[in-house]
Amino acid sequence: MVTSTTRDRGAQCRRNTANLLYWTGAWVVSLAIAVFGPLFVWESKAVTLGAILMNVALGVGMIAANKRHLDGLDELQRKIQMDAMAFALGVGLVAGLAYSTLDVTDVIPVDAEISYLVILIAIAYLGGVVFGHRKYR
Numbered sequence: 217m218v219t220s221t222t223r224d225r226g227a228q229c230r231r232n233t234a235n236l237l238y239w240t241g242a243w244v245v246s247l248a249i250a251v252f253g254p255l256f257v258w259e260s261k262a263v264t265l266g267a268i269l270m271n272v273a274l275g276v277g278m279i280a281a282n283k284r285h286l287d288g289l290d291e292l293q294r295k296i297q298m299d300a301m302a303f304a305l306g307v308g309l310v311a312g313l314a315y316s317t318l319d320v321t322d323v324i325p326v327d328a329e330i331s332y333l334v335i336l337i338a339i340a341y342l343g344g345v346v347f348g349h350r351k352y353r
Contacts, residue, residue, distance in 0.1 A: 225290070232285040239274065239281040246271040292352055300344025307340035308333060 250267040258264070286294055312333045319328035 225288075229288050232281075232288040236278070236281040236285045239278040243271065243274040243278045246274045296345060296348030296352065299348050300341050303344040304337050304341035308337040311336055 246267070250264065250271045253267055254264045286297060289297065315328045315333060318324045319326075
């Protein structure tokens with residue numbers, strides 16, 4: 217039976233998810249501006265610093281939106297999300313330090329790039345969410 221409280225909770229969850237999407241999108245766009253602006257649009261270090269500070273401010277907003285999103289989930293969804301985040305953190309920490317050590321000790325012939333680590337963390341998080349949903353079906 218669907219009650220008005222259940223509908224209200226679902227509507228709030230959709231609003232929180234949309235809010236998180238908007239904050240994340242703004243953060244990603246601001247990161248692109250901070251990275252590519254100095255390469256293609258401006259030469260000023262002051263403008264670059266401003267773009268980076270804007271990116272950090274939007275990142276703080278994204279973190280707050282993520283917290284609101286998690287707070288609005290039911291217990292099972294929150295557990296799935298937290299387990300996936302814990303898994304992604306562990307993978308990122310272990311793999312990131314190993315990757316950095318490979319670079320620092322010149323075992324690999326290229327510089328370690330943070331973008332590869334970000335992709336790995338995102339894949340680990342996605343895998344954790346998928347695994348959690350399958351586990352608790």
